[in-house]
Amino acid sequence: MHVTFVGEKPTGSAPCCSLAKTLEERGFRCSFLEEIESSSTAAWVRRARESDVIILTVYNGPSDFMIRQLALARLLGTRVVRWWVGTDVMKCLDNPLDQRQTNLLNRFLSVNVAVSPHLVDELLSIGIKSQYIASVTTLEPPANLSQRKTLPKSVLVYLPTNRKEFYGGPIVRSAISNNPDVQFLIVADESHSLAKYSNVKSLGWVGNMSDVWDEVGILLRVTQHDGMPRMVLDALQRGKHVIFSWSFPGCVFADSEETVNAAIHELKTGMSVNNEGIAAVEAILNRCPARQFDTLLRDSVESRDLGEASQAFLSVLFQTLRVRWTEMCRKIKPT
Template sequence: MRIHFIGDDSGCDSIAVQHACAMADAGAGVSAESADEPRSWRARCREFDALHVTFSLARDYSLLRRVRTARSAGAAVVRYWAGLDVLWASAHPPTRRVGRAMAELGVAQWAPNEAVAAALERLGVRADVVPPADPHVSADAEPRAFPRDFTLLARLPAELRELYGGGIVDELIARMPGVRFLVLGDDPRRYAKYAHVEVLTAADDVLRTLTRCTALLEVKRFPSAHRLALEAMSLGRHVIGTAALPHVRRADSAEGLAAAVSLLRRDPHFHLEGREYVARHHDARLCARAMLDRLQQMLDPGRGALAMRGNAAGARLALAMPSIFSRRPIPPPTPESVQSADPLVRLLVESVDVPAAVTA
């Protein structure tokens, strides 16, 4: 099977890149966008069997047009929801419309877990739960030795730190001077007064970073794939926080986190139950094969039948949503344009400086 990947480019740790690597390891042929692509998109669509789409914020309608063309060429198409995708769809009506339009085109909607699927259901999008294929999660991974000092790792991207529970982590750092903290992604100046905090501005080697901690703090305030939590459990690390996963020590306040940390400090053992759960349900090879099986089932009727359905759906969409042909950029969301009552949606829009879209 040949799978082409399009959409957001979030770097080497993006979920699209991880899926591409895992599917390639499982025997699939994979390809991605090229800036100097000489062929037309219609011609390119004849060279792959399936299209994997990821995006967070709709900047224009070019991605939707390409999906429509791929469907009319008989390709199986899947849109994978992860990260902040659901919040962006809640914050930005055009992004929500593009997501729904893809579903109407017959694009399979995949969510990493039940929490994300439930959030999508509230937006009118039905999604199947398909766990992510993360090459850093393996049934063959062996628990790594703990660091000498009890150490907690927390990922707090500077721009989105409040959505990642930055306020709660700040309170925990102040409460527990005897615990060493590794903070990934935040501004080092924020922690200048704390001798027990080390800030890592980037982590090229995720597994090596995880081996430096005894446990992972994950207190995200939005549903996500929880890939870092799965990676931590794969190495025998405990996870403390809000991750909607089995075998996580659940806590959503500084008091609850402090209690869970204190309990673990008294007995800092390997998290074998979590590791076994991850090995059974989230091993990258198993998840990649499951994805490929699903895509193959979508192709079983033959590309001709898929193309007929894709053409019919594309024609209906063109009539119902003529803006798909527009070359104008979509205005980005602003705090004033947010209509959602969800405070996290407003926080997202206020936290991220979204540049104006470029004409497609």
């Protein structure tokens, strides 16, 4: 079965990379197409015919042209699944135009999938029904985990170069300043903006996190919005403590400078393995998200939903007229 990922760039820690790797291990053939808009309709039709399922992850829109092309793919028999991972939900909630476009797209989708229960609830608040399948993680738990008694007194922070504000940059800076006896390992910040602090080890982009995990006992993640981050799952699975700005089993909730500093102060006094976190992530992964996704994709291909196809046909007509009208308006010069 051929799955084409559309929308998200398959680089770095992009969720589509982990899902594609997992599906390939289960016998799927996966490919990526970042920009539908850059493909001619003829090229898109060829790509759609080659695909059994399209998995869509977009953080803005979708545009009229994207809806038309996806509707055309569905009309050709390709199933379309939208995968919601976190920030995309936040942006849709905040933008009425994105909500409108999402509802147009939703008319012919096979299914919406969200990576956490709170995303399912948020989508339902704007009329979008979705199915919960936890984030797919490729991590295997360390073999010697049960032998560990204590954890290093150090904190790991994911702080991307161009998204520091979203990932709680000011709160992270406060935590570093107020805990000089704790080492902070900063990953993904290629500007090394916090390297001036004596208790900071700024690593920039890290391709393989295995060695980094061995150096830390706490993950600090304070975001403006989140889904079910694979980094949180990875940390819990390794027995690390997690300070998180969203309520999550096995984590310490903190979403401000005061609560984060209080959480670090409490945790650093006794760095034992987070057995509660291990149990929490095992409960999630025991449902086997990879198998759930596998089943969902195969079932969507086998289904014969004439309603989806008819809505796709209408969407192709409607969106084509919208695209043509927009192009015509742009060509009209004001007098």
